[in-house]
Amino acid sequence: METAMTNNPTKIKKRKSRPSAKGKGIAFLFLLPSLVLITVFVYGFIGWSGYVSFSNWNSLIPDLSFVGFKNYMTLLQDFRFQADLRNMVFFTLFFIAGVVGLGQLLAVLIDQKIKGEFIFRNIFLFPMALSFVVTGVVWRWVLNPKTGINLLLEKLGWTPGWYTSTEVFPSISIGQIEFGLPLALIAVLLAAIWQMTGFSLAMYLAGLRGIPAELREAARMDGASEWTIYFKVILPQLKPITFGVVVMMLHMSLKNFDLIYTMTGPGANFVTDMPALYMYDTTFQGNFYAQGSAIAIVMLILVAIFIVPYLIRTRRGDA
Amino acid sequence: MKKKGQWLLTIVLGLAMMLAACSSGGSSDEADGGSGSGDSDASSGDSSGSGSGELEIFSWWTAGGEADALDALLDVFHDKHSDIEVQNAAVAGGAGSNAKQVLSTRMQGGDPPSTFQVHGGAELFQWVNADKMQPLDDLYKKNGWNKKFPDKIIEMNSQGGHVYGVPVDIHRGNVLFYNKKIFDKYNIDPPKTFDDFFKAADKLQSEGITPLALGDKGGWAATMIFENILLAKLGPDDYSKLWSGDMAFDSPKVKESVKIFKKMLGYINDNHSSLAWQDATQLLIDGDAAMQVMGDFAEGYFLKKDWKPNKQFGWTATPGSQGEFMIINDSFGLPKGIDNEGEVKKFLTTLGSKEGQDAFNPVKGSIPANLEADKSKYDEYGKSALEDFKKADDNDGLALSLAHGSAATPGFLTKTNTAVNQFVTQKNVDAFINALKSASSQLK
Numbered sequence: 001m002e003t004a005m006t007n008n009p010t011k012i013k014k015r016k017s018r019p020s021a022k023g024k025g026i027a028f029l030f031l032l033p034s035l036v037l038i039t040v041f042v043y044g045f046i047g048w049s050g051y052v053s054f055s056n057w058n059s060l061i062p063d064l065s066f067v068g069f070k071n072y073m074t075l076l077q078d079f080r081f082q083a084d085l086r087n088m089v090f091f092t093l094f095f096i097a098g099v100v101g102l103g104q105l106l107a108v109l110i111d112q113k114i115k116g117e118f119i120f121r122n123i124f125l126f127p128m129a130l131s132f133v134v135t136g137v138v139w140r141w142v143l144n145p146k147t148g149i150n151l152l153l154e155k156l157g158w159t160p161g162w163y164t165s166t167e168v169f170p171s172i173s174i175g176q177i178e179f180g181l182p183l184a185l186i187a188v189l190l191a192a193i194w195q196m197t198g199f200s201l202a203m204y205l206a207g208l209r210g211i212p213a214e215l216r217e218a219a220r221m222d223g224a225s226e227w228t229i230y231f232k233v234i235l236p237q238l239k240p241i242t243f244g245v246v247v248m249m250l251h252m253s254l255k256n257f258d259l260i261y262t263m264t265g266p267g268a269n270f271v272t273d274m275p276a277l278y279m280y281d282t283t284f285q286g287n288f289y290a291q292g293s294a295i296a297i298v299m300l301i302l303v304a305i306f307i308v309p310y311l312i313r314t315r316r317g318d319a
Numbered sequence: 320m321k322k323k324g325q326w327l328l329t330i331v332l333g334l335a336m337m338l339a340a341c342s343s344g345g346s347s348d349e350a351d352g353g354s355g356s357g358d359s360d361a362s363s364g365d366s367s368g369s370g371s372g373e374l375e376i377f378s379w380w381t382a383g384g385e386a387d388a389l390d391a392l393l394d395v396f397h398d399k400h401s402d403i404e405v406q407n408a409a410v411a412g413g414a415g416s417n418a419k420q421v422l423s424t425r426m427q428g429g430d431p432p433s434t435f436q437v438h439g440g441a442e443l444f445q446w447v448n449a450d451k452m453q454p455l456d457d458l459y460k461k462n463g464w465n466k467k468f469p470d471k472i473i474e475m476n477s478q479g480g481h482v483y484g485v486p487v488d489i490h491r492g493n494v495l496f497y498n499k500k501i502f503d504k505y506n507i508d509p510p511k512t513f514d515d516f517f518k519a520a521d522k523l524q525s526e527g528i529t530p531l532a533l534g535d536k537g538g539w540a541a542t543m544i545f546e547n548i549l550l551a552k553l554g555p556d557d558y559s560k561l562w563s564g565d566m567a568f569d570s571p572k573v574k575e576s577v578k579i580f581k582k583m584l585g586y587i588n589d590n591h592s593s594l595a596w597q598d599a600t601q602l603l604i605d606g607d608a609a610m611q612v613m614g615d616f617a618e619g620y621f622l623k624k625d626w627k628p629n630k631q632f633g634w635t636a637t638p639g640s641q642g643e644f645m646i647i648n649d650s651f652g653l654p655k656g657i658d659n660e661g662e663v664k665k666f667l668t669t670l671g672s673k674e675g676q677d678a679f680n681p682v683k684g685s686i687p688a689n690l691e692a693d694k695s696k697y698d699e700y701g702k703s704a705l706e707d708f709k710k711a712d713d714n715d716g717l718a719l720s721l722a723h724g725s726a727a728t729p730g731f732l733t734k735t736n737t738a739v740n741q742f743v744t745q746k747n748v749d750a751f752i753n754a755l756k757s758a759s760s761q762l763k
Contacts, residue, residue, distance in 0.1 A: 058730065059445070059448075059728075059730065060426075060427070060445050060446065060448070060495045061448065061450075062427075062450040079711065079737075140593070144590075144593050145593065146590050147606055161589065162595060163592075164590045164591070164593050173724065211552055265536045265537070267592055268535075268591070268744045269740065269744035269745060270741070280420070281538075281733060283419035284423060284731055285419065285420075285729060286730045286733030287445070287730055287732045288730060288733070291597075
């Protein structure tokens with residue numbers, strides 16, 4: 001994959017042009033093993049999970065009798081699941097906004113041909129090298145209201161509860177839950193954005209470097225101010241990058257498990273809970289296999305809603 | 320410039336793909352989590368130690384005194400059977416939160432460990448009901464364990480007239496630990512009743528000390544407080560009827576218990592959801608909090624921090640449960656589908672023996688299930704626990720812990736933990752009772 005990227009475009013085109021029938025057959029043979037494995041272990045098991053989610057298998061004894069949408073109905077009426085969906089929506093919105101906004105800002109700043117660019121780039125990229133588990137544990141203690149950063153903030157007279165807060169803002173009663181942003185999520189957002197901003201920074205930096213200098217010069221010749229150049233010339237060019245970053249971050253935030261599990265757990269009143277966490281508890285603590293599968297399928301559908309348009313778009317781009 | 324940009328893009332995309340690979344790996348785990356059963360061929364059992372001479376022991380004893388206790392037990396076993404190679408397959412995580420996931424995947428996948436740690440009672444019965452366990456009646460007969468273990472402990476390891484687990488330890492769940500210095504300073508006596516408790520709590524609160532330390536990040540610590548109130552208010556008989564379905568969750572006494580629970584929650588530290596139970600115990604040691612309701616494994620934590628019983632910390636039964644003993648019990652069983660039954664039985668024999676239990680329990684801070692065990696090996700707290708157990712046993716004061724998986728099915732427990740988590744914040748008595756009622760469909 002990487003070599004393909006470094007080859008210049010003309011070469012790629014050449015390779016693509018009209019493969020012979022024999023070449024096609026060989027290519028297919030090479031693809032076959034991974035095709036079979038993926039069919040069985042990814043799509044096969046997705047199908048199996050879907051099947052289980054319609055069954056009555058809610059104990060250690062497999063019971064595959066069909067119960068229709070019962071597991072899904074139970075879920076949707078469930079306080080914890082409603083809270084999960086709320087948390088997921090708000091987490092995703094703010095996480096993506098933070099990563100995209102901050103990454104872009106930092107990339108533009110670093111692109112100013114400053115001294116020591118290399119150092120800054122690495123400092124910002126470094127958190128990405130950590131696993132979410134490490135991030136979770138570190139931030140758990142940094143933001144612990146009794147031991148962490150609050151020891152400093154206390155002197156300024158401000159002692160936020162961070163992830164122990166149970167407040168939801170604005171709290172509008174919908175279903176069984178209070179709808180709004182749980183303030184506890186802000187702590188998790190801080191950690192997640194800290195970790196992933198480096199990624200979007202690098203993407204944007206690459207994007208900025210890929211924009212030919214001629215474009216800026218032409219705009220300058222036409223008398224555009226630097227601001228106008230950024231907003232009218234540079235940013236539109238970065239659109240594909242933004243799109244890529246958003247899709248990457250989206251599926252990460254929808255499947256978020258490790259960060260939450262190590263940092264906060266489900267939280268008081270489930271203010272920091274996520275569907276993946278609920279799925280784990282349901283399936284492996286409570287042995288509700290069918291309900292756990294239903295949660296997995298709901299998550300899959302949610303991810304698919306966002307990823308499938310991306311796939312369609314990339315396909316069109318290729319053609 | 321352009322080239323450099325491309326180079327950077329390459330690296331980023333490469334990284335992105337690695338990430339995607341990692342996370343999609345995770346997600347497929349998650350996705351097929353519900354389908355762990357798969358098709359299992361008999362040969363997959365091999366990895367649990369093929370042929371004789373190997374033994375895989377599965378537990379969640381990875382930390383501090385627990386791991387040391389297991390090692391001490393394995394030393395005893397090694398002295399007797401040096402030809403058997405033991406593989407210690409412990410999975411970290413308090414109260415077995417992670418180990419249970421690994422275990423259920425392996426059991427359902429037809430790859431059981433040679434023997435595994437399990438809480439006696441409902442948690443063990445789920446495996447019996449799923450037809451995954453072998454009875455140990457002959458082993459009990461051979462070792463005369465029917466006389467050597469307390470009846471109640473044998474009962475909680477038996478179903479349908481057969482016994483399926485060998486108990487190694489007993490912990491007490493209804494203990495209230497307190498910081499002795501604080502109690503002495505403010506002239507507070509260990510509370511025996513709920514009135515005493517609330518009086519003491521008011522006083523402590525007015526002095527700026529958190530009366531009750533709670534660390535419920537793991538989800539079950541608050542459930543322990545609730546089950547102890549239930550035991551105190553209902554008594555052991557009615558308490559056990561709750562789990563057999565003979566007592567409704569909307570009965571007046573349960574409601575009264577919930578109201579006391581609510582009142583007690585007014586005295587906890589407000590960062591409880593960020594703490595594990597050890598962190599809450601640490602609040603006592605730091606002098607920030609005065610009391611903690613916890614199983615007596617907390618004693619192990621005190622000892623590790625060089626706190627001595629009746630010197631730095633004191634203990635009493637939770638309010639209103641003086642004569643009662645909430646049992647938390649770890650057992651080991653014999654799964655079906657393993658090919659080294661003989662070795663496992665040798666291990667279980669050591670596990671249940673006087674020597675094995677005397678090596679294990681003093682280190683872990685628990686009391687032995689084997690009545691022949693040497694009482695002089697236990698510290699001041701251990702001796703009092705042994706005495707309390709005997710007294711409770713004589714007066715029908717033994718009860719099974721819900722929070723530790725013995726009283727009711729994992730399904731009911733999970734739903735209860737969820738309801739308790741909500742209640743700790745919302746404090747809505749009626750909603751909590753309704754949640755318990757609807758969860759009670761999981762009791763069977």
